Amino acid sequence: MSKQLHNKLIKNQNENYKRFLKHFSDAIINGEASVFLGAGISVNSNLPSWVTLLEPCFVELNIPKSSNISLYRIAQYYANLDNSDSRLRKLVNNQINQYYKSNDVLKNLLSINFKSIWTTNYDRLIESELSSNNVSFNSIINESNLTQISTHDKINIYKINGDFSEPNTMVLTQSDYEHYELTHSLFLTFLKKELVSNSFLFLGYSFEDQVVLNCLSSTKRLLEGAGNLHYALLFIDDNVTAEAEYKALDLRLRYNIECIYVDENTLLNTIKDLNYAVKKKKVFISGAYDNVPHDVDKFADELSKSLTIKLLKNGNRISTGIGRKLGTYITGYANQFLAENHMGNPQNFISMRPFPFHEMLTEEQKEKYRTYMQHDCSWAIFMFGQSNQIIENINKSGIHHFCQGVYQEFLIAKKLGLKIIPVGSTGYESKLIYDEVKREINRYPYLSKKLEFLMKEKNPHKISEMIISILNQDN
Numbered sequence: 001m002s003k004q005l006h007n008k009l010i011k012n013q014n015e016n017y018k019r020f021l022k023h024f025s026d027a028i029i030n031g032e033a034s035v036f037l038g039a040g041i042s043v044n045s046n047l048p049s050w051v052t053l054l055e056p057c058f059v060e061l062n063i064p065k066s067s068n069i070s071l072y073r074i075a076q077y078y079a080n081l082d083n084s085d086s087r088l089r090k091l092v093n094n095q096i097n098q099y100y101k102s103n104d105v106l107k108n109l110l111s112i113n114f115k116s117i118w119t120t121n122y123d124r125l126i127e128s129e130l131s132s133n134n135v136s137f138n139s140i141i142n143e144s145n146l147t148q149i150s151t152h153d154k155i156n157i158y159k160i161n162g163d164f165s166e167p168n169t170m171v172l173t174q175s176d177y178e179h180y181e182l183t184h185s186l187f188l189t190f191l192k193k194e195l196v197s198n199s200f201l202f203l204g205y206s207f208e209d210q211v212v213l214n215c216l217s218s219t220k221r222l223l224e225g226a227g228n229l230h231y232a233l234l235f236i237d238d239n240v241t242a243e244a245e246y247k248a249l250d251l252r253l254r255y256n257i258e259c260i261y262v263d264e265n266t267l268l269n270t271i272k273d274l275n276y277a278v279k280k281k282k283v284f285i286s287g288a289y290d291n292v293p294h295d296v297d298k299f300a301d302e303l304s305k306s307l308t309i310k311l312l313k314n315g316n317r318i319s320t321g322i323g324r325k326l327g328t329y330i331t332g333y334a335n336q337f338l339a340e341n342h343m344g345n346p347q348n349f350i351s352m353r354p355f356p357f358h359e360m361l362t363e364e365q366k367e368k369y370r371t372y373m374q375h376d377c378s379w380a381i382f383m384f385g386q387s388n389q390i391i392e393n394i395n396k397s398g399i400h401h402f403c404q405g406v407y408q409e410f411l412i413a414k415k416l417g418l419k420i421i422p423v424g425s426t427g428y429e430s431k432l433i434y435d436e437v438k439r440e441i442n443r444y445p446y447l448s449k450k451l452e453f454l455m456k457e458k459n460p461h462k463i464s465e466m467i468i469s470i471l472n473q474d475n
Contacts, residue, residue, distance in 0.1 A: 003238045009245070009261040010236075017270075020231055020260050025277035027199040029317070031348050034116040034194055035109065036212070040204025040235065042125050044103035048095050054078075056091055072209075076174035089167035092122065096164045100128040108271045109203070110135075112278055113376050116194060120161040120205070122170050130155060133375070134368050142169050143186040160187050160211070180211055188215060195219050195228070202232040207251065216255040227256055233270060234259040279378040281316050282351075283471070284418065285330055286409040287383035287430065288323025296427070297325070300384060303426070303460040304329035307381075309337050310464045312349060316471065319351040321373045323406070326384055327354070351376075370405070371412050379471060380413035382406065382422045385429025403429040410436075419446060421467055424455035431455075446473055 027033040043049050050071050057078035058065050079085040100123070110129050117126060130137050137155040138148050141163040149156050162169030171177060171184075181188065192215050194200075207213060220227055232251060236244055248259035262270050285307075289300070308330050311318055320330050334350045343349065353373045361369070374380060385406035401407050406429040413420055424434030434455060437444055441451065450470055457463050 002240055005242070005244075006236055006238050006240045006263065009240065010263060010266060013261060016258070017260060020258065021273055021277045023229065024199060024201060024231055025274060028112060028114070028278050029281075029348060031115065031345060032198050033114060034118060034198045034200050035114045036200050036202045036205055037117065037119040037121060037126065038203070038205030039121060040206070041103075041106055041109075042121050042123055042204070044105055045101045045125055047098075047100070047123055047125065053092055053095055057088070070174070072172075072174040072177045075172045079173050079175075085173070086167075088172060089170060092170065092172065093164045093167055096123045100125045102129055102132070105268055105271055108268065108275055111375050112275055114155065116156050116158070116198065118158045118160060118191065118194075118200075121159070122162060122164045124163070124165070126157055134365075134372055139163065141166055143184065146186055146190060158187070158190070160184065160191065177209065177211075191215050192219050195230075196223070197228075199228045200230040202230065202257065204235075205232070207232075207247075213255060216257070220254075220256060230255070230257045232257050232259050233262045233267065235267065236261050236263055276378065279376055282319060282377045283311060283316050283379045283381060284319045284374045284377040284409075284413070285326075285381050285383065286321070286323065286406050286413075287326040287381075287385055287426070288403060288406060289325055289384045289386040289428065290388045292384075292386060296384075299458070299460065300326055300426070301329050303383065303423075303463060305333045306460045306464040307467060308333040310468050312337055314468050314471065317349050317351070319353065319373060319377050321370070321409075322352055322354040327352075366405075367408065367412065370409050371416070374409065374413055374416055374418060377418060380409070380418045380420050381467065382410060382420070382430045382433050383426045385433075386427075399432060401429060401432060406430070407433070420444065421447070421470055422454065423463060423467075425458055425463065446470060 024033060039050055051065060054071055054074050055065065057074050060081070061074065061077055063069065063074065063077075075088060079088045106125065106129055110126070110133075119126060124139075127137060127139060135155060136153060137157055138145070138150055140146060140148065140156060140158045159169075161171040164170065171180060176183075188211075191212070195215060196219055205212075216230075234244065234248060244261070248261075251257040251259055260270065289296075292300075304326060308318065312334065318330065318334060320327050322328070322331060331350065331352055335346060337343075338346045338349055385403040387403040387405070410420070410422075410433050420433075420437060422430050422434040422437050424431050434451075437447065438451060441448060444451075447454075447470070450466060453466055454463070457466070
């Protein structure tokens with residue numbers, strides 16, 4: 001019966017699943033979404049679960065691990081032995097302070113670009129994953145760190161149960177839990193504020209303690225039942241019982257949390273589907289030039305204006321590394337259009353990620369930076385691409401390239417699986433990329449009837465219209 005129930009719960013949520021993808025991806029795009037990660041996300045990286053962390057406590061206390069006693073109470077009983085609170089914290093620290101193995105669920109989740117991450121986890125798995133991708137963040141471990149919150153260029157990680165790097169901040173025992181509202185009142189105020197302003201996705205969180213549920217309950221009560229709809233990915237397996245349905249109903253009715261059932265086969269695909277729903281309308285524009293004739297510069301100006309405005313009117317979002325000269329046109333026309341149309345929060349529509357030309361970066365660092373510029377996009381458009389430093393034989397084929405950076409971005413786009421649109425008529429590196437795409441046209445079926453147009457057409461407005469028609473094939 002459990003397996004039948006498992007299959008029913010997974011299969012009978014099709015409409016609910018579609019609503020989740022649409023509603024929550026819109027919240028992410030509008031900068032109105034947060035994610036809350038529990039211990040389940042760390043277990044995927046072979047980090048110990050709560051039970052495993054406290055296994056030495058069970059042994060020393062001579063209490064069976066299968067006991068139904070609260071884990072906070074187990075930790076408390078252990079801490080009570082000969083004033084062993086510091087020994088308890090050292091024990092937990094030793095198990096968590098280790099090398100963090102990445103996992104695909106977290107990697108795909110963090111690539112969505114949540115600006116605000118809340119977690120009960122003591123480990124630094126989230127920080128490790130962000131660091132590996134050169135993403136800046138603030139770890140907010142205690143209430144004094146709340147003054148360091150960034151509203152612009154950094155991701156804020158709220159560690160509401162503390163961090164192993166500061167053992168005294170870790171909420172471990174029943175006493176810590178019982179006094180939480182007194183010791184973490186500011187944390188709870190910030191959490192309530194964000195629950196009101198943002199829609200949350202809960203992942204790897206069991207809802208077994210009352211801290212978060214109390215916040216949800218109080219905000220719902222104060223808003224007289226209104227407020228944001230939140231989501232939880234509720235993990236089930238073949239041993240699932242009817243309690244899962246009752247739990248989902250309770251979370252929806254009392255806390256405004258809609259549950260999406262996932263299992264080991266669907267969890268990663270669910271994150272990927274959400275990722276795609278966010279990225280599918282975001283376009284990366286690659287291109288730059290140093291010295292070109294006046295008529296080429298005029299062409300670049302007109303094409304940038306036409307393409308930028310048509311992309312924004314079409315509901316697309318733009319990411320650009322602000323390549324030399326071309327990037328100035330794109331960002332300038334984008335900001336002008338957004339201002340004239342009274343579209344607030346321009347960062348939701350255009351991501352400006354200038355390449356740090358002033359820094360002496362290694363080739364590996366350059367590749368990481370360029371990967372980050374494209375990581376939240378589904379399309380990549382290549383235009384122009386000319387540098388004073390001509391690079392030869394980059395791909396060992398004897399081809400003389402015009403711009404190493406633009407070609408590297410093309411290789412990265414292929415690696416990331418982005419759909420590529422090379423505007424060959426703009427010449428330079430984009431013409432070389434066009435030639436390469438043409439040789440491998442079977443990999444780009446969406447371009448099969450449009451490719452020659454992208455090589456021959458010189459009218460900026462017609463090129464822009466063609467690009468929009470290619471993008472809209474995906475809708």
